[in-house]
Amino acid sequence: MAVAAEDARERVTVHFWSVVQAVVAAVVAWTVAGGLVQDHDPFFAPIAAVIALNTSGGERGANAVRLLTGVVFGIISGEVAIALTGGGGYGALALGVGLAMTAALAIGVQRIVIGQAAASAILTVVFAVNFGGGHAGLGRLTDALIGAGVALVFSQLLFPARLVAILRRIEADALTEMAHMLDVSGRALRRDDESSSQEMVTWLGDLSRPMAELSRARENSRHTVRLSTIRWGDPAPVLAEDEVIDRLILLGESCLFLARTTAAMSEDERHELAPVVSRMASVLYTLADDLSSRRARQEAVEGALRSARRFDAQDTGGDPVTTATHLAVEMVATDIMVFAGIRFEEAEEALREDEADLEVPHPPGVPWLPWLPWRPPVDRYRHRWYSWRRRRR
Template identity: 65%
Template sequence: MAGPLARTRELRHRFEAVAHQVRDRLSAHTWSVVQAALAAVLAWTIAGGLIQDHSPFFAPIAAVIALNASGGERGSNAIKLLTGVFIGIGAGELALVVGTGPTLTMAAGTLLAMIVAVAVNAERIVIGQAAASAILTTIFIADGSPGIDRLVDALLGAGVALVFSQLLFPARLVALLRRIEVDALTGMSGMLTGVAEALGEEGDVSSQQMVNRLGDLSGPMAELSRARESSMSTIRLSTIRWGDPQPVLDEDEIIERLILLAESCLFLCRSTAAMGAHERRELVPIVSGMADVLGILADDLSSREAREQAVEQALMTARMYGPGRPDDDQVTQATHLAVEMVATDIMLFAGIRFEEVEEVLQGELEDPLVPHPPGVPWLPWLRWRPRLDRFGRWRPGPPGSGPRRRWRSGPPR
């Protein structure tokens, strides 16, 4: 009887986990999907009213594809889309002029569009969009609309996407970066939890499991690196540059600390994998404790209380393992150093100054100050105000001008 009950509980837990993942995906992407649908309807309506007697299918397609990117990349995605559409429509029109049959015409237009896109060193999304535009141009020429109509449709669709992404619903880049940080912390916590479980097992299975766990962090770390790169380009190419980019720059520094924390966690896992069986079992509560600390941060990243609790528990876990002895072997010394590095990076990520971290580890400072975490501005250009020169003409202020750091939820560091 216990067997069926255990299987039922396991199935229920799996169903709850899947339902939780689906709910998280829907909550993260539903609004962007609704925006894309609204943009498609608006682009279709405008293009259909502007140019009579044709089917403006390029307009909604352009709007949806341009908005089908992460919030910080939707503007540049619209420009890439337009490049591909222009190449594809031009290649399709040329193929229609010289083509002898529908199949050969479509093949020639598609081939020419992709060759031109590759020749100009376009990205994969541009190459695919160029091919799709050429296919649509050669297939739907029966409606009699000239090529210029399709170009206007594409311009209208991309224009609607730019209005949605840059003016009406600009990307909350800090919030996007914060979600990526939460995912990375969750991944690190899961990796350390799995390593702690493997440390308590016997034989070569334990070592193999720990090695397999080291790859679990490659995805979150790659996502963090991509986020840092895209955040800088987003500041240059979006309406964020009109306002104060300092919140994004501050969050970029936090991501850099998180990358260092991930590297420390990897170092801890690799050093524990090289230790003997008895020493591994002693490290189970240490590694598990650090995993719990990262879980606390991931559960409520915007809470000062959560950061204080994480710092306190990280210190308690590190002191439980101790500083090590001079006669320890190299692997044991490396493991002590790894535990200290993880605790240090957790405190730095929580906002404690580096000078204070060293004093805390040496026991000279018992109650370090954990600052309030940075707030998340609702709109990227909320602090932007138009400025007039002495002739009464409008001119934007330089990037980063205007009041700084007033958006924070607490006192400055």
């Protein structure tokens, strides 16, 4: 019960600001639509604003465009159905919905567009039947334009998506899942029974979800940089985070390889390996706690390095499974260090040396307004400073 309550609190905390934005946008859209259109109840304007904003930060602008596309399809189809049937009724409703969904499917749009097209056709026909007006479609289109416009102002200008923060949240979820998997694997190695092995297999399957989410987030971020106001500023932080996701995907594959090889080891070797796997899980938990913290990354690098060195000192005895497990531990440690910010060559060299002082660089900051030029190169300021001094002389 306590865990469920904590999960609920965390979900509300993460999305609370999005809820506030949607509430304010709904009120603004209602006010604007009510002031611009006379003798009209602008119920759809706030609905359109909320629907357009009710998606991940990087997709809100595209969602507004999809909403408008569906509304236009639906209104046109509804009006055509009314004209062909000579008025409203069951036939007009069926024809309007069928035309709207068929037209949306024909051009290969997203499911949200198909749903909006059908809903718009239904409302156009229903309003024509119940109120006898021929302007229901036009009023709904006006509402949709106002609601989507408010959503675009909120999502692109006032509160643009903080893609770096969104990506790091997804990275933290993936790291937590990897840590859970290694933690379960470590406990399974200690118990060495059938139930724990089955539990480990379950965690192996669960890891596919965050890994797929990582790939999807990377593609969405690139799409957002191209089509949103972020392209007006400095896309370097987002592109750098995309590279970090590539490293994290490799880390996930290394963790899978480690968990798989441990299952094939003998009982004595499994018991010896259990502390190493558990320490790697602890390192991943440390990373997931705060990806914006240099201290957390430094602790993770040092912990991974200590664990890999200690295990590498053992003799493999020429056994292929043991050799593969040693390689898996080294791969996990290397990928953790590279993900934390250490160059690959430095990480490999540190594993070969008994003494190595690795300094993790500060992780890039998270820009608050991505559509403004963010953190320009220092050389630009230096050039201006030197030019000013020359003029003063």
